[in-house]
Amino acid sequence: MRAKSNDDRPSSRPAVLEDVAALAGVSAMTVSRALNAPERVQVETRARVLAAVRELGYRPNAAARQLVTGRSGVLGVVSIDTPLYGPVSTLYSIERAARLNDYSVSIASLSTLNRRSIEESLRQLQSQLVDGVIIVAPHESAADGLRHLRSKIPVVAVDAGAGLPVPVVMVDQRAGAARATKHLLDLGHGTVWHLAGPADWIDANGRVEGWRETLEAGRHPVPEVLRGDWSSRSGYQLGRHLARDPEVTAIFAGNDQMALGVLRALREAGRRVPEDVSVVGFDDIPESAYFWPPLTTVRQDFEEVGRHAFHVLLDRLAGRPSQIRRLVEPELIVRESTATAPR
Amino acid sequence: MRAKSNDDRPSSRPAVLEDVAALAGVSAMTVSRALNAPERVQVETRARVLAAVRELGYRPNAAARQLVTGRSGVLGVVSIDTPLYGPVSTLYSIERAARLNDYSVSIASLSTLNRRSIEESLRQLQSQLVDGVIIVAPHESAADGLRHLRSKIPVVAVDAGAGLPVPVVMVDQRAGAARATKHLLDLGHGTVWHLAGPADWIDANGRVEGWRETLEAGRHPVPEVLRGDWSSRSGYQLGRHLARDPEVTAIFAGNDQMALGVLRALREAGRRVPEDVSVVGFDDIPESAYFWPPLTTVRQDFEEVGRHAFHVLLDRLAGRPSQIRRLVEPELIVRESTATAPR
C-alpha cells in the first residue's frame, strides 16, 4: 500500500489498482478480478468497480502485469526493410490482425537476413519479452537462421522455404508462376522467357520452379533464366537483350517493376506489346493497371497471409496444434499486355 | 530470494540477477551496477560479474526494470497503413534510427487518421508504456487529433501541419514544388498545370502552395488545380483532360504514380513527352527512372526525416529543448520527361 493512503487523489500520479479499490470499497484483488475474470465477481460489485475505474481513468500497468503473468501481449515481427510492395503489405496485414486481437506489434527491420542478424533481432525481441515472433523471411539466406532457432518462444515464418522446423505461411509462388506461364502458352506462344528475381529470394525461386515445371509439362523448350534484382532498372537491362531476339514473343517477369522495365526496353526496340511480345508481371502493385499497356499480372492476397500467420502463432501460443505449412492461392489478373502469339 | 537457492542451475528457468550474483560471489545490486553503471564497480569485480552473465546467458527482464524505473526503452510509432513510398520509408527510417540507439519500436498503423483514431492508438501505446510517440500524420484530419493531445508522454509529429503544440519534422514540400515549377518555367513554358494529391493530405497542399506561389511570383497565369488521389488511375483520368487541351505544355504531378498515369494519357492522345508536353513528378520512387520517358521528379530524403524525428523525440525525453519545426530539403532530379517548351 502507498504511504499516503489518505483521501486525496493527486491526479498527478496515474491511478493504480489500490486507488480503484479504495474508491470502490473493495480489495485490490477484487478489482483485478472484475477486470480479468468478470464472471468471478458479483454483478453489483463489478459495476461499482468499473465505475471507479472510469472515474479515475485507471489503466492497468503492463509491466507489472507482465512481470507476474509472464505474458506481455506483444508480438515481434522481424522483417526486411525494403519498401517493396510484398513485404510492406505483409507487415501491415500482420499488424492489423494482431491489433484486432488486442496484441500490439513490435518491429525489427533488418537490411540483411542471415543467421546472425536473425538471432540478434530475436534476442532483442525476447529481452523485450514478446510472446511470439513472426519472421518475414523472403530470403534464402534466412533459412540458415530459421533452421537453427533455439528460441523458447513460438516463431512463425512468412515466405520461407520448406523443410524448416517452424510453421510457414506464404503465397503459393509455384502456382502463381504456373498460371502466368500457362496463360501465355494457352495464347499460342512457343515458349516463355522468364526474368527472375534475385537467386537469394525464396519467392523468386518458387516462381522459377513454377515456370519451369509448366514449360516442361507441355514439352516446351526451357530458355535460360535471366536474373534481375526486382528493380525496373534490371528489367530494362535484361529486357534489352530479349528485345533483340525475334524468337522472344512471351516474357514472364518476376515482379511488376521488372515488367515495367521490360515494357520500356521493348518499346525502345520498336517491338509492340502485346502485338509482337506478350508480358506478364507478378504482384499486382496498384500502378500495374496503369502501365502502358496495362499489365497482366498475378495478384497475391497479403491480407490473408498476415491473418493466417497471426492465427498460426496464436495457436502455438495457446498450445494448440497448427498447420505447419499454409499456402495462400494467388490469382491471375489478365489485362492488355498479353495477346495471342504473332503469325 | 528464490525458495530453492541451492547449487543446481536448472537451465530450464532463465537466469535472473540473483543467479548471476551467486555465481559471481557478489550481491544482486552489484550485478545490477556492473551492467548499468560500470564505473561504479571495481574493474576486477565487473569482470567476474560479466563472466557470470555470459556463462548463464543472463538477459535483464525488461518488465521488472521498467516497473521500477518507469522507462521502457520502447518507442511508439503511429502511422497510416498504406504501402505508399513516403510513409513506408519514413517508418523504416524511424525504426532504424531508434534501433541504433537501443530503442525498440512498437507500431500502430491506422487506416484513417482523425482525433478519435489517434487518441485511441495513443491510449493503447501508453498502456503499453512506451516512452514517447512519433506520429506520422500526413493527413489534414490528423491536425485535430494533434491539437488536442493531452498525453503525458512526449510526442513528435512527422509530416504534420503548422501551428501545432508538438514538434514537427517534415520535408519542405513548398520548396520542392517550387523547384519543380521553376524548372518548368525556366524551360520556357508559359505556365504549369498541377495535378494535386487529395485535399486532405498535408503534403499535397504544401505542394499546391509552392506551385501557386512560384507561378504568382513570375506573374504566370494560375490554372485551376486538378485533384487526384495519388493513384496512377486518377493521374490517367485527369491526364486525359489535360491531353485534350493544346495549351497544356507543362504538367507537375503531385507524385510519381500520378505522373505515370499522366504519361500514359498523353501517349494515348498522341502527345509526345517531352517534345509536346513536359511532366514532373514528386517522390522519386525507385521506378520513376524507368518510366517512359524517365521521369523528372523531386526526391525527398526520408532517411533524414526519420533520423531527425527520432532525435527531436530523444531531446524531449531528456528534457532538452528542441526545434519545434524542422524542414528537410528536397532535391530536384532532372531526367528526360522535361524539355524546353514547344514552338
Added chain:
DNA sequence: GATCGATGTGTTAGCGTTAACAAACAGTGG
C-alpha cells in the same frame, strides 16, 4: 590518532500486478 571523504559493496524496501490460498457466508441435504 581521531576525523574526514572517497570508494566499493551490501541491505532494505518498494514498483503494480496476480496466483494461491484462506476466510466468510449462504444454502443444501441428511
Added chain:
DNA sequence: CCACTGTTTGTTAACGCTAACACATCGATC
C-alpha cells in the same frame, strides 16, 4: 442442526529489478 458444498471476497507472497540508504574500508589530513 451440523457437516458440506459453492460462491464471493480478502490476504499474503511473490515476479525481477533498482533507488536510497547503510556500512565497511582505505588513505589523506590536521
